[in-house]
Amino acid sequence: MGRLPLLFVSLTAFAVLLLAGAAAAQAAQEEEACLSCHAAEGLTLTLPGKESLPVTIDPKIFKQSVHGSVLTCATCHPNNTQYPHPKVAAKTLRDYKVARAEICQTCHSDVAKEFAGSIHGRALVMGFPDVPSCTSCHGAHDVVQASTPAFRNNTPQLCGTCHGDPRIMAKYGLRPVYEAYIREFHGVTTTLYKLTKPYSPTPAAICYDCHGVHNIKDTNDPAALVAAGNILTTCRKCHPTAGRLFASAWTEHATPGPQASPLVYYVQVFYRLLIPSVLGFLVMLSVLDLGRWAGDRLKGLRG
Amino acid sequence: MNRRSRGPTVQRFTLAQRVEHFFLILSFNILAFTGLPQKYFYTGWAERIIRLMGGIETTRLIHRTFAVLLILQSLYHIGAVLAARRAGRERGAMGLGFTDFRNVLLDMAYLAGLRREKPSFGRYDYRQKFEYWAVVWGTAIMATTGLIMWFPELLARLVPGVLVPAARVAHGGEAILAIVAVIIWHFYNAHFRPDIFPMDPAMFTGRMEVERLRHEHAEEYVRLMETGDLVPEAVSPPEVEPARPATPSPSEDQNSSS
Numbered sequence: 001m002g003r004l005p006l007l008f009v010s011l012t013a014f015a016v017l018l019l020a021g022a023a024a025a026q027a028a029q030e031e032e033a034c035l036s037c038h039a040a041e042g043l044t045l046t047l048p049g050k051e052s053l054p055v056t057i058d059p060k061i062f063k064q065s066v067h068g069s070v071l072t073c074a075t076c077h078p079n080n081t082q083y084p085h086p087k088v089a090a091k092t093l094r095d096y097k098v099a100r101a102e103i104c105q106t107c108h109s110d111v112a113k114e115f116a117g118s119i120h121g122r123a124l125v126m127g128f129p130d131v132p133s134c135t136s137c138h139g140a141h142d143v144v145q146a147s148t149p150a151f152r153n154n155t156p157q158l159c160g161t162c163h164g165d166p167r168i169m170a171k172y173g174l175r176p177v178y179e180a181y182i183r184e185f186h187g188v189t190t191t192l193y194k195l196t197k198p199y200s201p202t203p204a205a206i207c208y209d210c211h212g213v214h215n216i217k218d219t220n221d222p223a224a225l226v227a228a229g230n231i232l233t234t235c236r237k238c239h240p241t242a243g244r245l246f247a248s249a250w251t252e253h254a255t256p257g258p259q260a261s262p263l264v265y266y267v268q269v270f271y272r273l274l275i276p277s278v279l280g281f282l283v284m285l286s287v288l289d290l291g292r293w294a295g296d297r298l299k300g301l302r303g
Numbered sequence: 304m305n306r307r308s309r310g311p312t313v314q315r316f317t318l319a320q321r322v323e324h325f326f327l328i329l330s331f332n333i334l335a336f337t338g339l340p341q342k343y344f345y346t347g348w349a350e351r352i353i354r355l356m357g358g359i360e361t362t363r364l365i366h367r368t369f370a371v372l373l374i375l376q377s378l379y380h381i382g383a384v385l386a387a388r389r390a391g392r393e394r395g396a397m398g399l400g401f402t403d404f405r406n407v408l409l410d411m412a413y414l415a416g417l418r419r420e421k422p423s424f425g426r427y428d429y430r431q432k433f434e435y436w437a438v439v440w441g442t443a444i445m446a447t448t449g450l451i452m453w454f455p456e457l458l459a460r461l462v463p464g465v466l467v468p469a470a471r472v473a474h475g476g477e478a479i480l481a482i483v484a485v486i487i488w489h490f491y492n493a494h495f496r497p498d499i500f501p502m503d504p505a506m507f508t509g510r511m512e513v514e515r516l517r518h519e520h521a522e523e524y525v526r527l528m529e530t531g532d533l534v535p536e537a538v539s540p541p542e543v544e545p546a547r548p549a550t551p552s553p554s555e556d557q558n559s560s561s
Binding site for chain 1: 341342344345350353354358388411413414415416427430452455456459460461462464465466467468469470473475476477479480483484487488490492493496497498
C-alpha cells in the first residue's frame with residue numbers, strides 16, 4: 001500500500017470529522033434557539049377544538065431518549081424552523097397526533113408499512129378515535145429503546161392502557177384482557193420480573209410474543225398468529241416440545257365461567273365450597289373441644 | 304390427668320417415622336413459604352419474599368426442589384407401609400372405617416355435653432386419621448397438579464391441555480386448604496389443646512405415657528394389655544423394644560401421625 005491512499009483516507013476522515021463537527025455545532029445552535037422558548041414550563045398551544053397541546057420540552061428527557069443524539073428539533077418539525085411558526089392545521093389533539101405520526105415514516109418506513117396492514121393501522125385510517133399511532137406506545141420526545149428489558153416487562157401494562165379499559169373495549173366489541181392476562185401463568189411471571197428484576201427481560205410470553213408487534217391482526221383473522229390454525233405454531237416458539245393438545249391449555253384471557261373453560265371454573269367452585277366447609281367443621285370441633293375442657297374445669301373435673 | 308406426669312411410657316412412633324415427620328415439617332413449610340407468594344404475587348408481602356429469595360426463578364427452583372423431596376418422601380412412605388404390611392407389622396391402625404365417622408358424632412355429642420362418656424379410640428383417634436388421610440390426599444393432589452404445571456408440554460401430549468389451567472387452580476385451592484387446615488386442626492390438636500399445650504411431645508420423643516394412652520386411646524390400651532405388651536418391664540425403659548417374634552408389635556406401625 002502506497003503513501004497516497006493513506007493520505008487520501010486521512011484527508012477524507014478529517015473532512016468528515018470537520019463537517020460532522022460543524023453540523024453538530026449547527027444543530028446545537030439551532031436547538032438552543034428552539035429551547036429558548038420551549039424549555040419554559042407550562043407552555044401550551046390551544047387548538048381550534050379548545051384542547052390544549054403542551055409544547056414544553058425537557059431537554060434532559062429528549063437527550064436521554066433514543067433519538068436524543070441523532071435527531072434535532074428540525075428533523076421532525078421541519079416547518080417550524082422559522083419564527084413565527086406556521087399555523088397548526090390539526091383541529092383536535094387526536095388529529096395532531098395522527099398527523100405527527102407521519103413524520104416517523106421518513107426513517108421507519110418498513111415498520112410504517114407493516115403497521116398500515118395491521119388491525120391498528122387499518123382502524124387508524126378509518127378514523128376510530130382510540131386507535132394507537134406511533135407516539136401512543138412509543139412516546140414523542142421520550143422514545144426509549146424498545147429492545148430493553150424495561151420496555152418488554154412493561155408491555156402488558158402499555159397494551160393494557162386500552163385493552164384493560166372496559167369502556168374503550170366496549171366501543172369495539174372487544175373484551176378487556178389485561179386483568180386476565182396478569183392472572184395467567186405468563187402474566188404472573190412477567191409481573192414478578194417487572195417488580196423484582198426490572199433489568200432482566202421476562203422469559204414468559206407477553207402480548208407481542210403471541211399477537212405480533214406492528215403487524216398485529218384481529219384475533220378472528222385466519223392470518224393472525226393466534227388464530228386456531230396458527231396458535232400451536234405460536235406456542236411452539238417458546239414451547240418447542242408442545243404436543244397437539246397443548247393449545248387447549250389456553251384460556252383465551254377469559255375469566256373461567258360455565259361457558260369459558262368450564263373445567264377450570266368448576267375446580268374453582270369446588271375449592272370455594274370445600275375450603276370454608278372443611279374449615280368450618282374443624283373450627284367447630286376445636287371450639288367444642290375447648291368448651292368441654294373449660295366446662296370440666298369450671299366443674300372441677302380437671303386439674 | 305396431669306400432662307407433666309412422668310409415668311411409664313409406651314412407644315408410639317419409630318425413629319424412622321419421626322424422621323419422616325421432621326422432613327414433612329421441613330418440606331411443608333418451605334413449600335408454603337415459596338408457594339404462597341406465587342399465588343398472591345400481586346401483594347406487597349409476596350413481592351418482598353420473592354425479592355428476598357432472588358426473584359421468581361430462584362423461588363420456583365426452591366419450591367420445585369422441596370416438591371421433589373416431598374414426592375420422594377411420599378414414595379418412601381408408601382414403600383415403608385407396604386414393607387410393614389408384608390412383614391405383618393402393619394395392622395391397618397390408620398384405616399378409616401364406619402366407626403370413625405360414628406366416633407365423630409359421638410365425640411361431638413360428648414364435647415357438647417350431651418353424652419357423659421367419651422367414645423373410646425384405637426391406636427389413632429379420628430382426628431389423627433383424618434389428618435393423616437388429608438396429608439395423603441393433599442400430597443397426591445399437589446404432586447399431580449404441580450407436575451402438570453411443571454411439564455405442561457409433556458402432559459398435553461397425552462391429555463387435553465385444559466388440565467393445565469385447571470391444575471393451577473386446584474394447586475392453589477388445595478394449598479390454602481392444607482395450610483389453613485394445618486394451622487387450625489394440627490396446631491390445635493398437637494399444640495394448643497389445653498391438656499398438651501405447648502406441644503404434644505409424642506412425635507418427637509416417640510413415646511406416650513401409658514396413663515395418657517389409657518385415656519385417649521382406650522381401645523389400644525386394652526389391646527396392648529391383652530397381648531401382654533404393656534407389662535411394666537416392657538414399658539419403662541425408653542426406646543428399647545423387647546424382641547417378640549410371635550406377636551406383631553404395634554409400635555412399628557408405619558403410619559405417621561401424632
